[in-house]
Structure formats: structure tokens, C-alpha cells
Amino acid sequence: MRDDSVQPHIATLEYDGRRFNVTCRISFDGIEYVGHLWFADEAWDDNGVPDRGSLSGRTRDEALTLARRLTPQELMLRYRRALAEKRRFSGLRKATEDILEKIRYLNQVAISMRAGLLDSDGAASEIELTERQLHEIVEKLKVFAGIEG
Numbered sequence: 001m002r003d004d005s006v007q008p009h010i011a012t013l014e015y016d017g018r019r020f021n022v023t024c025r026i027s028f029d030g031i032e033y034v035g036h037l038w039f040a041d042e043a044w045d046d047n048g049v050p051d052r053g054s055l056s057g058r059t060r061d062e063a064l065t066l067a068r069r070l071t072p073q074e075l076m077l078r079y080r081r082a083l084a085e086k087r088r089f090s091g092l093r094k095a096t097e098d099i100l101e102k103i104r105y106l107n108q109v110a111i112s113m114r115a116g117l118l119d120s121d122g123a124a125s126e127i128e129l130t131e132r133q134l135h136e137i138v139e140k141l142k143v144f145a146g147i148e149g
Helices: 060-068 072-084 090-114 120-144
Strands: 009-015 018-028 033-041 055-057
Touching: 009 060, 009 072, 018 060, 018 072, 018 090, 033 060, 033 072, 055 060, 090 120
Parallel strands: none
Antiparallel strands: 009 018, 018 033, 033 055
């Protein structure tokens, strides 16, 4: 099992005189791997704006390949859609998504252990690590609550 919380870089988008790093957050929903693009202004130290559309694949690499195949024009359209649907409290939203991702991962580890795909000690270690990461995220929620942007 691996933690898929890393958001691989997809492209750099130039729009309205600004540059945006485009990354793709991929998570496993129990059936398939679902990727969501994030657009972060290079000049700002924030999480960026998520695209509501998804890119689904049978594997993590398949979803990532779909993201990397998007043309600059398609990325531009997705960025405009993301701006139109931008949430006001993006820091809190990202923390919430991180929590959900960790919970899904925790569940996958437990399922894999019960199915005999992971040994008990390895699964226990993964569960403990994931639980600590969940506590760290929860501790940070108060920092994001009520903050727009």
C-alpha cells in the first residue's frame, strides 16, 4: 500500500499575466483511481484552486496519464471552470479532503490486511502512521477555519 497524497506536477499554465502550477491529486475511491487538477499561482503560497472535474483510471498511473495528456487549451478551460466554482475557504476544504483521503487509505489498508494481501505487522504500522497523520491534520483545522482564500 502506498500513500497517494503527493500531487504530481502536470504542467505550468500562463493565464492573464500569471503562471500557475498544475498538479493532480489522485485518490482511490474503492473502485478506481480518481484524479483532480489543482491550479496554484506561482506567486502565492497557497493550495490553489481545485477543478471539480475528475480524471478516472484503473490505476494511479492511468489517471495521471490522462491528466498529462490534457492540452494547454483544455487546461485553460478547466482553470476557468475552477475559478467559476471556486470555494471561499479553500484551506479548510483541502484539509477536509486530506482527512477523507487518509480515511479511505486507512480503510484500504484494513481491507487488504483482512484479505491477506498485507501482513498484520505491516498493516498495523501503516494504520498507526495514517492515524498520526489524521491527528496532525485535525490539529491544523483551527488554523484554516474561517479563513478565505
